[in-house]
Amino acid sequence: MAAETKCMSIIVTKGSLDWGYPPFILATTAAAMGLNVTMFFTFYGLSLLLRDFNPQISTLGNTAMKLPMGGMHMAMPNMLSAIPGVDAAASVMMKNLIKKKGVASLEELREAAVDSDVRLIACQMTMDLFEYGLEDMIEGPELGGAATYIECATQSDINLFI
């Protein structure tokens, strides 16, 4: 066992379904491996902390996105994104795949992060900007700003920006 506990920090800037996975997967796994983990949620990443959240994927500008379908892979041309309901349908398809492949739901990973004492910091400035209060968020996040994050980053072995 390592002599001293390692630390990891992650800045979470995006709140879509697909972008929500990497920070929560890495945070929960690092916590399981004995690291002290801090996640700093800013801009659209804040929405991952909302009590009432329904993360979606966007097909727009996602040129490499292909979903498996009937043994093939279906591309998602940008034009499709303009059609109402396409992003919602793609999100449903993605969530069905997630379930079918035994991948954790984002809610499940978020719960695991809270349960494993991952420190959650909600960026105060973005909270003001988007008019959120802690009452809109799940139990657990604290408020902080850039200095709070930098202090944490100086003490961390791994610092990620996602």
Place this chain on the structure above:
Amino acid sequence: MADQVLDAKGLNCPLPILKAKKALNSVPTDGTLEVLSTDPGSVADFQAFCRTTGNDLLEHDQTDDVYRFLIKKTG
């Protein structure tokens, strides 16, 4: 026979590791946990998990599509 068995078959990354960590919490020191998984990625992951946490990976093998890991809890 392991002190505890965790069936993580059908689960994908990072669930086998997260559930193994949770299960290890209730295994006594020097006790063992057997994990069964169907995730091919778990082969590398359980080795990395044990190296980092200091637990001993006593055995790992594969029968058909099922990977088996025997972990000894050291601390």
